[in-house]
Amino acid sequence: MRQQVLILFLANSALDAEVIGWSSYDGTGRTRPTTGDGDEPPYGTGLDALLDGWRLIQASxxxxxxxxxxxxxxxxxxxxxxxxxxxEKGAAVTDA
Structure with missing residues (x-):
């Protein structure tokens, strides 16, 4: 198993609040680590990330x-x- 981590900073404590900062790290090796430096965030809210299959593991x-x-x-x-x-199945990495 390989892990991808997405860190979202929201405007307030509600999961449906606007994303104001983010970082992502890809343990699968498919992409390089990225941070939210001037680009569009990957999701508009934390709820959008949940709807796309991300699992919430910690809130501050x-x-x-x-x-x-x-x-x-x-x-x-x-x-x-x-x-x-x-x-991981052989050389290929698939979503779990």
């Missing part, structure tokens, strides 16, 4: 800001990690 904790720091700029905090597994 919802941690409220400390009082007085509600408007500080920081890391993208609504991170969702998805995976797809692909089975």
């Amino acid at each position: 904790q919802l941690i409220p800001p400390h009082p007085g720091h509600e408007y500080d700029t920081s890391f993208l905090k609504h991170e969702f990690i998805f995976e797809k597994l692909h089975e």
Whole structure:
């Protein structure tokens, strides 16, 4: 089995929120790792990724800001990690 990982940063904690950043890593070797640097995101929302067969394996904790720091700029905090597994058959890799 080979794993593809997709990391989506959403505008808020809801899976149907807009994707504002992303990275993807392909353990099958079919594509090179990519990041969301100016290109269009692979999906418009996290829900779109689920509908395309990606499995959600982790969502970030919802941690409220400390009082007085509600408007500080920081890391993208609504991170969702998805995976797809692909089975290798001989030299070919197929979706599992």
